[in-house]
Amino acid sequence: MPDLQPPRPPRGRGGRGTGRGRGPSQGQGRPPTPTPAREGQGQGQGAVAGGPAWSGPLPEAGRVAVVGGGVAGLCCAQALLEAQAGVKCTLFDTGENGAGGRMATRRGGVPGDRSLNGFNHSEPWRPHDGLNTLVFDHACQFFTARAPRFQRAVEDWRAHGLVREWPGTVGSLDGGGRWAPWGGDHPPTKWVGKHGGMRGVAEGLLERLEAQYAPDFEAQRPCWVNRVKGRKDGWELFAKGRSVGTFDFLVIAHNGKCANRLVKPTGAAKTFRQLRSLKLSAIWALMVELEGVDLLPEGFEGAFLEDDATLSWVGNNTAKYGLGARDGRCCWTLFSTAAYGRRNKVPQEAVPEDVARRVKDEMLAAFYALPGVRGPAREPAAWRAQLWGAALPLNTLGEPCTMEWEKRLGVCGDWLLGSGVQDAALSGFAMAERILDRNALENAGLDRKLRPLESGATAIGSFP
C-alpha cells in the first residue's frame, strides 16, 4: 500500500529552508557589473526608476530569484542548478501548507501539516488514527508526460520515489450515462504522487534541491514577495516590508493579479502586458468524505463529466492511493465547471460560510444525480469547499517563457504553453535554459499575442 506520509515532515517555520534574508545576496556571489543606466532610467540613490539595466550575460555567480514554488518554479530552479554554471538560486513560495502551488493536497495525520484546518466535520478529527486515510488532492489530480523532455524528468522523479502510476479506471461520463474510458485504446500513464499526494511531488523536488545544492540553493517559505525594487545592483525583493535579498535576475513563476502587481512597478512594460493578457478560470473544489457510494461502471476512480452544468470532474482519492476506507468512507474531490465557478465567484481568501454551504449542497446534489452514482445522499462526515479564483489558463502564449532581457526579468508557468503540469515543467526548464544561454541575450515571447486554449482542454487542464 502506498504511504501517504511524506518521507520527512514538511519543513515549517524555523526549519531548514525557511531562513529569511539569507539570500545569496548576503555575503555570497559577486557584485554585478552595472552599465550606465539608459536615458530615462536614472541612477538615483539605490532605487533606479524603471529598473536596472545591464549588458552582457548573467555573470557566473549570478543570483537568481524565483518567485513561485509550483512545478514551474521548482523545475526552473532545478535546471538552473543542474547546469552547474555557478548560478545561485533562491526560491520564494507563499504556500502556508507547503510548496507546490496547484499541486495541492490536504491530508490528515502528517505532523506539522495543518492543511485540514477549516474542514467542516461532524465529529472530532482523530489526527493519528486518520493518517493515511484522510487525503484530498484538491487541484491537480494526475498528470501525463507526452514531451520527451518531461518524460525524462518524470522518469527521474519515479526513480527517486516521488511519483508512481495510477492504474485506476478513469473515463468520461455523459448525461445519458455513457461511459468512455479516458485516453482511448492506448491511454498514457497517469502519474500521481507516491508520498503525501500530489503535494508530495513538489515537496520531494524541493527536498532534493536543498539536499543537493545548498548553499547555492535556498528556499524561503512561507514567504510572500509583495514588492520588487530596482536598484543599481539588482532587483531587491521585499516581504512584509522587509528586504529578503537582492538578485541579478528575477523569475516570476506565478500568475494572476499578484504577479501583475509585482511586475508593474518594475517598468518591464512588455512583460506586464503579457501577464495582464492572461485570462484564468475560477473553479470550486469540494473535498468531501462520503459513505456508501456505489459507482457504475463498477468502481471508477475518476471521471470527467460531460454535459453537466455543475460538475466537471469527480475523483476518489481513497481509491487512487489504494487506502483503506475509514469506516466505509472515501475522500472525494469534486470540481465544478468553469461556468459554475464564474457564476459563484467570491473572494477566495474570505469565502462566506453561507456560500460555501450552498456550493457544497449544490455540488453534492449534482454528484448524486449523476447517472451511475448511487448513495444514501447523507450529510457528509467532513467537507470543505474551496474556490480556486485563478484556477486554469483560458489562453496561452504558445512560447515556453518570456524574457525581457534588459530588465533581467523572465516569466514561466503553465499558461505559457497550456494548462497542465507538463506545460508548467517545460516552461520552467526553458526559463532556466534561456537565462543560462550566453548566446540568447535577447527578449523572447513579448511580441506575440496570447490565443485562446483549444477546445481539447478540459475544465481541469489540457490532457492528451
Ligand SMILES: Cc1cc2nc3c(=O)[nH]c(=O)nc-3n(C[C@H](O)[C@H](O)[C@H](O)COP(=O)(O)OP(=O)(O)OC[C@H]3O[C@@H](n4cnc5c(N)ncnc54)[C@H](O)[C@@H]3O)c2cc1C
Ligand atoms: C482545480 C485544478 C485541477 C487541476 N488538475 C490538473 C490535472 O489533473 N492534471 C494536470 O496536469 N494539471 C492540472 N491542473 C493544473 C496544474 O495544477 C497546473 O498547471 C500546475 O500545477 C501549475 O504550476 P505552476 O508552477 O505554473 O503554477 P502554480 O502551481 O500556481 O505555482 C505558483 C506558486 O507561486 C506561489 N506564489 C504566488 N505569488 C507569490 C508571491 N508573490 N511570492 C511567493 N510565492 C508566490 C503560489 O503560492 C504557488 O505556490 C489543475 C489545476 C487546478 C486549479
